[in-house]
Amino acid sequence: MSVRFFLAAFLWFSPGVIAQAExxxxxxxxxxxxCYHGCAWTVAEGEITAETPVKFTEFVEKGEAWPIMFNSTGGNVPAAMELARLIRDAGIETMVGTSAPYYDNWYEPKEGGICTDACAIAFLGGTQRLAGLKTFNYEFAGQLSFDRLNGAEILDSIAETNLTGEDRLQEQVEIGLFVNFLLEMGVSPEVYAKIAALAPGAKFEPSDQEARDLRIVTTADTDHPWRLDQLASGLMARTGERGEIDGLWAFCYKESFLLARTFSKANDAGEPCSDDFCFPDDDISEVFEGAKLKVGDKLFPIGHAQTLRDMFDGTKVFVSAVVPRQALESLPSATKVTMSPAADSRAMNAKATIFEWEWGSEFDPRIIDLALKNCISG
Incomplete structure (x- = not known):
């Protein structure tokens, strides 16, 4: 990639970068x-400079790279593009957030993370991208925004200036190289048009829907689809493609309504394990006591819970809870299920992740309706 493109890209993206201390x-x-995932992350803060890609390479070579939590107001765009490629090559996820020590050398996420201008370009390198943060039992929104492109002004000036054919070609090549970068990152080239069309001083802050539609963030839309399946003498609604084990089941048994979390992994003691950690029986019984089920933004009481092992379909562990019928009926318009434990502590919140599950979009309510009309009789 040419030096001229890098210089032009810098002019396009960052005429008014906010200075940072280092x-x-x-x-x-x-x-x-x-835990395996969610308990550790990489704090990436400060201005992106020409030296940043080298610093990142040295950092990765130490073998300490976890999902990157960006908190930066930007900097050098060419360096940000190079950083994005290094992040992609290293297979690292990106998010937007901030964190601070809470005890000794341990950190916890905080609200208020930002990633603007050149930082937003580097953010696109993530293999998975979240315009906010999600680690362990923390989830906060973040601010992601792109600066105005001066490229629109450059292109407008072509009609008013006598440029050589080579100059005209170079302008198009420079734009094409950036669009190619977006495609390389799996992002819609429409992002270029959005940035180029901004008014002076304006920024493009994509809404949640825009970020998904333009593939600025990755989405779980197709990761956990819901479907109808047979369960003994009745029917159930469940997430996942056929053959998948991990997920949620929603069904009725005689007069009771149940929501279940299924696991394909278990330790030697037969305790269910997620990517984060394993859940001993004592932890499971403790966390359900007085807890609430949160379906989308609605809370429901949780009744009796039980753990079954080695289910008939190959499911290693099956944790189910009796819930109100309304909890299951709320599933189609939600995209996430979590538990709110009675005791609000780090330990209890960790155990409550046993029921946490999310999917990408709403689904046909007839799936739930049919499951609740065809209960298991015995």
């Missing part, structure tokens, strides 16, 4: 939990 730094931190 170049971007990378630091691996943890909340002190013992």
């Amino acid at each position: 170049g971007m730094t990378f630091k691996s931190v943890s909340n002190g939990g013992n």
